[in-house]
Amino acid sequence: MTGRLGAWAVPRQALLLSVVATVVLIAAIVVAYLAGGTQGALAIGMGILASLRPALSLRPLHSFALAVPTAMAGGVAVALRGQPLVAAFFVVLCCLLVAPAGMLQDGLLAMVPTVVAVLVLVPGEFQPGRTAIWMLFGGALVVALATRLPRTASVPGIEERRAWRHAAVMAVAVGVVVYFVGSLDLPHGYWVALTLTAVLRPFDDQTMQRSRERVLGTIAGALLALAATLVLPLWALLVLLVVTTVLSTGYALTKDYTRQVLFMTPAVVLLGSAGHPFQIASERALATFAGALLAAAIALGLATFENRRTAAAS
Numbered sequence: 587m588t589g590r591l592g593a594w595a596v597p598r599q600a601l602l603l604s605v606v607a608t609v610v611l612i613a614a615i616v617v618a619y620l621a622g623g624t625q626g627a628l629a630i631g632m633g634i635l636a637s638l639r640p641a642l643s644l645r646p647l648h649s650f651a652l653a654v655p656t657a658m659a660g661g662v663a664v665a666l667r668g669q670p671l672v673a674a675f676f677v678v679l680c681c682l683l684v685a686p687a688g689m690l691q692d693g694l695l696a697m698v699p700t701v702v703a704v705l706v707l708v709p710g711e712f713q714p715g716r717t718a719i720w721m722l723f724g725g726a727l728v729v730a731l732a733t734r735l736p737r738t739a740s741v742p743g744i745e746e747r748r749a750w751r752h753a754a755v756m757a758v759a760v761g762v763v764v765y766f767v768g769s770l771d772l773p774h775g776y777w778v779a780l781t782l783t784a785v786l787r788p789f790d791d792q793t794m795q796r797s798r799e800r801v802l803g804t805i806a807g808a809l810l811a812l813a814a815t816l817v818l819p820l821w822a823l824l825v826l827l828v829v830t831t832v833l834s835t836g837y838a839l840t841k842d843y844t845r846q847v848l849f850m851t852p853a854v855v856l857l858g859s860a861g862h863p864f865q866i867a868s869e870r871a872l873a874t875f876a877g878a879l880l881a882a883a884i885a886l887g888l889a890t891f892e893n894r895r896t897a898a899a900s
Contacts, residue, residue, distance in 0.1 A: 626716070633722060678761040703760060
């Protein structure tokens with residue numbers, strides 16, 4: 587039992603760095619909320635999430651260069667609210683753009699579809715310009731903090747066929763969800779798209795077992811966030827957000843991608859619910875569960891396809 591728990595331990599230095607970074611980021615979100623309301627808090631949170639991976643693995647100038655178009659994409663997403671078909675097309679485009687980035691480094695821009703899907707559908711009053719500015723500020727803050735953190739090893743890129751297959755499947759699935767949620771104005775329907783983009787991952791050159799662990803980890807993280815929002819008060823949700831962010835950053839610094847994703851997923855879901863932390867709604871529960879099930883079904887289908895392809899080749 588001790589050995590199993592030891593495998594989850596984060597080295598003291600990495601944990602200390604993670605705590606400092608998380609305190610700074612959470613403080614920035616609080617300041618954004620005080621200055622810009624829900625719009626500011628959500629936008630800066632989305633900017634932080636989208637820029638975290640590039641900031642930890644790329645040079646500062648390169649990671650900031652990626653934060654700029656990401657912030658612009660957030661502004662466009664807000665401008666397309668209320669236009670379901672055009673919004674769905676834009677989300678599809680953002681999903682497809684993940685493929686070439688993934689060929690350079692697995693997961694480099696994986697959070698961009700999540701950010702865009704949330705900003706297109708989440709309820710509230712948002713302005714494109716202010717959203718983009720807050721997102722850019724969040725990205726710049728992450729880049730600045732990352733200069734004080736150890737560089738993480740660059741994750742190998744995905745082969746071209748798998749990268750485009752994953753991007754195409756995600757684009758179709760998320761695009762359809764965004765269109766129907768926007769058209770039918772489903773309560774908390776954006777959680778389907780949020781959970782789907784957070785859970786669905788491509789199968790890279792690692793073993794199928796590792797890929798299954800990633801999928802299970804992200805589903806577990808999404809369900810943890812769901813359970814927390816149903817039973818915990820606001821102050822406890824904030825504590826959970828801080829703890830999961832600390833652990834996600836710590837595992838990122840120790841190059842444990844599976845556990846990084848496990849604890850990053852609750853942060854994504856909790857930030858994506860900004861403005862509605864107290865609403866205990868069955869629609870939101872069903873939407874999150876539907877997104878997780880849909881992602882799991884897609885992942886299982888891709889795994890079955892890959893196994894049959896490998897068997898046929900041998």
